Amino acid sequence: MNSVEPSPPERIIVFWVPDWPVHAHLRDREETKAPAPTPAPAMALISQHRVRACSAAARAEGVRIGLRENEAQARCPALEIHPHFAEVDxxxxxxxxxxxxxxxxxxxxxxxxxxxxxxxxxxxxYGDEERAAAAILExxxxxxxxxxxxxxxxGRFAAEQAARASSTDPGVEAPRxxxxxxxxGTSRAFLSALPVGRAAEPGFADLLQGLGIRTLGALAALPEDAVRQRFGAPGVSAHxxxxxxxxRHGSEVLPRSAVRxxxxxxxxxxxxxxxxxxxxxxMALAERLISGLVDDGLVCTALRVELTDDADVRHERVWAHPHRFTAADAVNRVRWQAAAISSASAANGSGRSGQEAAGIxxxxxxxxxxxxxAAHEPGLWNTEPDERVHHHLSRVQSxxxxxxxxxxxxxxxxxxxQRQRLTPWGTGRAAERGSHASAAGPWPGAVPGPAPSLVFPEPLRAELVDTEGRPVGIDDEDLLTAAPARLRVAHTAFDARVSDWSLPWAIREHWWRGEQPRFRLQxxxxxxxxxxxxxxxxxxxAEGRYD
Structure with missing residues (x-):
């Protein structure tokens, strides 16, 4: 059977914003904190302890995407570290x-x-491609x-490589x-000098380089049938x-539907x-919001509430929901946000010329x-809280x-x-940005299970002495200076003697800042x-007590 020949590529425009995650982070910070500095400082966005994006100032210091967090900080000691959130991008x-x-x-x-x-x-x-590009850049x-x-x-791939190209690269015109x-008609010649890794996945690119195929031109020179037989679908796609x-069919660009x-x-x-x-x-405003989403087959899982008072001060907050917002949920968020504004104004003693705080x-x-x-409909084995439980807890919360x-x-x-926190009912846990670390770890120095049944919010002062009443400490070899005999916690001295104990183990954090290690003992x-x-x-x- 004869294969269908691919159609000639159409002219494609690619719009690219370098370091977009950094732009998104700075814009998000502008709305919640202080205005972002210009130009962006040496900054890296971290996910799973690796650099996912970095600013131009950070790259000038040797920081690269994919580096481990500690290596990036070693290359640039002044590097600002922030968590990376894909939803912000x-x-x-x-x-x-x-x-x-x-x-x-x-x-x-x-x-x-x-x-x-x-x-x-x-x-x-606009008249030609250059003028169209100029309008987009304006x-x-x-x-x-x-x-x-x-x-x-x-073609889309060649247009993307063109957007990343320098003005002096061969085959590229830079009118402005x-x-x-x-x-x-010159895209193939333009691509021929680029490394093969631009069009292939890292593992496949390493294989091609091992075979002596180091550029896109060398890959394109191979017959497509031979590439298909040797490398399969990934090879044909890269070729x-x-x-x-x-x-083979249609266009490379599939425009998204109009967003309402x-x-x-x-x-x-x-x-x-x-x-x-x-x-x-x-109430009517929230009903109109939810009904509009229902008409489009959507649900809202994060809601931004913007309240502007009569002094033209805007109070904004994003509320998350573990399931989906109803009209009542949206009204409750408005109520809570307004109450928080009133409480903050009362605590600060704010007012205008002796009057009460500004109204909304x-x-x-x-x-x-x-x-x-459809993605939020309950399944056969539903794990969502019972609707009656959610209803009653929401009423108590209101x-x-x-x-x-x-x-x-x-x-x-x-x-x-540090490992426990109370999350307000009806708030998505992932929405809290203060702790982006996984509970699964690894956390060197953490307590192996089982954990103590009683954990003190603030550790209690304790005294540990030997048989002669001398304090027991930690020596230079991370061992106990003497065998413990008596324990005193806060103002309570226990009559029972210490019968057994573990070896102390160290918790070393921020050692590069000169912080001394801490030790745990069971x-x-x-x-x-x-x-x-x-x-x-x-x-x-005393951190905790076992039953």
Missing amino acids: ERRFAAVLASLENLVPGVEPLRPGLCALRARGPARY LAADLDLPDARVGIAD RGVRIVPL RRASAVGP DHTVECALEPPLESAEQLAFAC AHVRLVPAHTDRA RLGHTGVGTAELLGGRLLA LQLADGDAWLLLHEDRRWL
Whole structure:
């Protein structure tokens, strides 16, 4: 059977924002904390203890994507370390995509910071490809993305490589800053000098290099049938990218469907100061938000509530939900946020010319994250909390406040008090950004199971002495200075003697900052009572007690 020849590649425009995760992080920080510095400092975003993105200043110091966190810090001691959240990248790029679609329709998002569109329509509208690229970059400048790039070539892969190319690379035209154009019909020649790793997965690229195929031109020179027989589907895919050929059917660009804006807002006249009044006024607004999502087959799992007072001060917060928001849930979040604003104003004694704190004059509800409704339907073996339980706990929470009802959550860490936290009911655990570490570890120095049944929020002062009443400490070899005989915790001296104990083990954290190690010790009294002790700063503390 004769194979179907691929169609000639069409002209594609690729819009690329280098270091987009860094841009997204800085924009997210601007709204929640202080304005981001310009240019970005030496910064790295970390996930699973590896660098997932870094700023240009960090790269100048030798930091690279994929490095381990400690190696990146060794290369750049002044490096700022922040956790990487993929949802922030997607959420922030969604606004850029919406602005781009208003300028040029038919955009396909490839990943956060990168998208593609067909070049024919924009080139005809603006006059040629260069003018179309210039219009896109003008929009990027308005969006405060001055380092954005546009690549135009035959096929999506070649256009992406063009966007990443330097203005002096052979086969590339750079008519203006940020624009790279590969002339019609020359994309294969432009790609031929690039390393084969640009078109192949790392493992497959290593195999090709071992066979002496080091460039895309060498890969494209091979017959496709021979590549298919030897390497299968991955080889054919890489070969077609290297050859700058089009797909067998249709277009390489599949524009996303038009995204409906589900944001709802309302102005309040006169402004409302009571949280209960504000919640009552927002009931219809929340119903309109949820019904609009239901019509599109969506559910809201993260909701941004923006409250603006009559002094034009905006109070914004993103609320997460472990399942999906209902209208009542959205109203409760508005109530809790308004109550928190009132409490903060009362605590600070704020006011305007002796008057009470400003009332809320404008409410805006934005679905920060949506998902398909089908993905949130209960399965046959449903693990979600019973609807009656959720209903009653939500009612109690509406009376006691957002933090009035909580569920226990196990975190990562070495100290027992750091490993537990109460999460407010109805809040997604992943939404808390303060602790991005996995509870599974590894956590060198952590307590092996089973954990103590009683953990003190603050470790209690303890005294451990030998048979002669002399304090027991830790020597230079990380061993006990004497055999422990008596234990005293807080103001309680136990009559039972120490019958058994473990070897102390060290907890070494931030040793590069000169911090001294801490030591743990498990011991048992003659009456069966067992304790977990912590030794730091030449003193003993009781962390927990075993039943």
